[in-house]
Amino acid sequence: MTKTVLITGASSGIGLEFAKIFAKKGDNVILVARNEEKLVDIKKHLTEKYNNSNCFYAKDLSVPNAAKELFDEITSDGRKVDYLINNAGFGDNHKYLHADFDTHEKMVNLNVIALMELCYYFGRVMCNQGSGKILNVASVAAFSSGPYMSVYYATKAFVLSISEALAEEFGEKGVSVTCLCPGPTESNFGKVSDFGKSNAFRYLGVAKASDVAKAGYKAMMKEKTLHYHGFNVKAMAFLTRLSPRFINTKFAKIMNDTSAQNKHKL
Numbered sequence: 401m402t403k404t405v406l407i408t409g410a411s412s413g414i415g416l417e418f419a420k421i422f423a424k425k426g427d428n429v430i431l432v433a434r435n436e437e438k439l440v441d442i443k444k445h446l447t448e449k450y451n452n453s454n455c456f457y458a459k460d461l462s463v464p465n466a467a468k469e470l471f472d473e474i475t476s477d478g479r480k481v482d483y484l485i486n487n488a489g490f491g492d493n494h495k496y497l498h499a500d501f502d503t504h505e506k507m508v509n510l511n512v513i514a515l516m517e518l519c520y521y522f523g524r525v526m527c528n529q530g531s532g533k534i535l536n537v538a539s540v541a542a543f544s545s546g547p548y549m550s551v552y553y554a555t556k557a558f559v560l561s562i563s564e565a566l567a568e569e570f571g572e573k574g575v576s577v578t579c580l581c582p583g584p585t586e587s588n589f590g591k592v593s594d595f596g597k598s599n600a601f602r603y604l605g606v607a608k609a610s611d612v613a614k615a616g617y618k619a620m621m622k623e624k625t626l627h628y629h630g631f632n633v634k635a636m637a638f639l640t641r642l643s644p645r646f647i648n649t650k651f652a653k654i655m656n657d658t659s660a661q662n663k664h665k666l
């Protein structure tokens with residue numbers, strides 16, 4: 401039976417690759433991102449290539465209440481969402497005091513609050529109907545605190561924590577929750593987050609967005625609670641559990657270093 405998937409951050413990178421996977425399976429895809437022009441092109445491309453049904457909502461999910469509005473618009477259009485992929489997110493590779501506070505706030509609104517709202521509203525509907533699958537995109541950044549990307553790491557630790565908890569709660573109602581933790585991945589993230597020249601991108605190996613999405617899709621369908629993508633990420637997840645937190649923080653500081661942060665003196 402044809403299912404419907406809602407994907408946030410579907411205009412590029414990992415989210416766009418998720419959209420292609422579901423479109424190829426013949427599912428209905430609801431795309432969400434800010435850039436309307438890109439969404440128009442992607443909707444057209446998916447429809448022509450896969451002959452499935454696609455629609456989009458151009459929304460800035462970092463604006464307070466935008467995620468609740470999205471839920472209201474989708475449900476009042478009579479759409480039922482079977483799969484929810486909370487993928488939209490961004491980081492900022494600067495010392496805490498060097499970034500605008502506004503950027504920190506938008507990051508928390510998008511990476512944390514919008515994800516929480518969508519899990520809450522769609523999760524409630526899914527739990528009431530006794531079926532559905534949710535996938536939340538966290539990161540290798542979820543495993544420790546991260547100097548030079550302190551807020552981003554904190555948001556991803558939140559995503560990991562709430563996903564594991566909701567997997568237990570929603571699991572009782574027949575709804576699975578999967579948390580996907582990728583490492584450095586080819587997408588616009590490196591540029592948007594000023595992170596592309598970091599040691600993490602240089603030394604950890606960069607995955608293809610299509611491979612990350614494929615692995616996430618499989619984990620979601622198998623109803624796995626947690627999926628680390630790539631050997632290096634798995635190794636890091638294992639090692640961070642064994643080593644003291646302050647070592648993990650120092651390691652993250654080295655990985656996040658682009659040298660550029662140190663050129664600015666406050």
Ligand SMILES: NC(=O)c1ccc[n+]([C@@H]2O[C@H](COP(=O)([O-])OP(=O)(O)OC[C@H]3O[C@@H](n4cnc5c(N)ncnc54)[C@H](OP(=O)(O)O)[C@@H]3O)[C@@H](O)[C@H]2O)c1
Nearest residue numbers: 409411412413414433434435461489539584585587588589
């Ligand atoms: N790439 C990596 O190295 C990496 C590693 C670990 C985890 N991740 C996580 O993977 C997820 C996807 O990132 P990506 O790597 O695919 O990066 P990306 O190519 O920059 O994609 C981010 C997506 O989120 C959308 N977005 C950004 N701000 C938004 C907002 N305020 N409201 C609605 N949509 C918004 C973007 O579209 P618009 O600009 O059109 O809004 C875009 O579609 C993120 O959660 C990221 O934290 C990435």
